[in-house]
Amino acid sequence: MDEGVRVRFAPSPTGALHVGGARTALFNWLFARHHGGRFVLRSEDTDRERSRPEWERAIMDALSWLGLDWDEGPDKGGPYGPYRQSERLDLYRAEAERLLARGDAYLCFCTPEELARRREEALAHGLPPRYDGRCRDLTAGERARLQAEGRRPVIRVRAPGAGTTVVEDLTRGAVAFDNDKMLDDFVILKSDGWPTYNFACTVDDHLMRISHVIRAEEHLSNTPRQLHLCRLLGYDPPRFAHVPMILAPDRSKLSKRHGAVAVEEFRAAGYLPEAIVNYLCLLGWSPGDDREIFTLEEAARLFTLERVNRTAAVYDVEKLTWMNGHYLRAADLDRLADLVEPRLAAAGLLDGERPDRPWLKRVLAAVRDRARTLAEIPDLVSYFFREPDTYEDKGVRKHFQPEAAGLLEEARAVLAGLEPWTVEAIEAAYRGLAARLGIAAGALIHPTRLALTGRTVGPGLFDVIYLLGRERCLERLERAVRFIRAGNPALVEAQQVGGKN
């Protein structure tokens, strides 16, 4: 039974993969993997105006990056291809001809303009805007005349008439639609011969042996149309499961105006795929207990449609960001270094040279608790690569009082002769110096941090000293002493060290 599970993700390549689409793809993937079934990728590029090959590529890249691999698709083929609707036109045409031959469909010569006008009129009279069926029973002569006017016909399918269509939805139960209200004679083949969504989708789901259609709730009201087509075409319909929508913080449908919503934008902003995927799992589904952190594989093991809820979810970047921080802290340091290096280069911190790998890893280990995204890291580590060009204002006032100069000189002397150069030895030396001077360690530590990093916050100072190395520490301490002695806030001297306090 399980081996029959075949699901699909069928995006239209008219834009980037956004979080809503990603979540739909994710649920399909989880369902397929849970059942040991197949996950099919199908490109629904029947909107000739807006579809672009670049978008198809971008969507596939985003899916791959998220770790959602497909078993059949436009790029890798499969037994039921092609997997691009623009390459399946003859299939739709053939099915449309079958309906035409049986009288279940007919040619309609109404123009888009005429239809739009009638729709407006209906709306103005408070009536539902349905097709009025005026081309339903055209005689051959009338058809010829309309054809001669230069009108290009569409093919419409006949509505079923009175009755109800029940969608047995796996997540919502039975949903009944009144045929009279829901179904009019809708278009299945446009005047250019290309199929409409409902038609292409129905034909493909059948031909591709799709067992479960898992998609966003916005498609629920399309389902009666697809069921009607299945009936006319003699298809055994797939099972349907409509999953809740993902909404923007203002509870409206997600769009670009809500900031970053595309997966690739999150990638660029320094989010990790496992964080995005984990977060998306939690939007509309849960494993049933309080666990929130899990891998794709664990989620696949736990995933069932029964546990998908029915409530639209507002998506919250804050929590995603928190989760990203969690995965940043858990990430393998070599991988982290690979991800961060290009960002350091882009930030101009590398001077074309590759940093020493073991050293870089230690630097990252030292700062990553303070980062929530990769994008924050260059700034957090900048002083490891170049001298700070300013001293933080409030730090200067607090830690660079005149007496600090002497302290820093003492510290410099201690570091100058310290052996061995280890974090432990540095700490022991610093604490020893503080004790000898009869001051709190903090009174030494804070000015030193400011001198070395230009900042008042950062990783533990002894790690910073160790990672910076003796030479740079001595230079920076010396420079800070000069800065203080010059009697800050002496603007001239501040400028001299490159700052603009």
Place this chain on the structure above:
RNA sequence: GGCCCCAUCGUCCAGUGGCCUAGGACACCACCCUUUCAAGGUGGAGACUCGGGUUCGACUCCCGAUGGGGUCACCA
């Protein structure tokens, strides 16, 4: 507007008639740890939309109202 779906902390999720004095997470506040900031730990504040039923007993079942969302194309 018609039709459809939905309704627990600000947000996400748990809760399937008594285990609920409603649980967890993010965010928020406090404290602890601590050289700073984080991270981590502990604690706190914070919700069952409303009104009727059903029942010995409703967050849980039914009906209605209200609210939110979706959909009504030669877009998908």
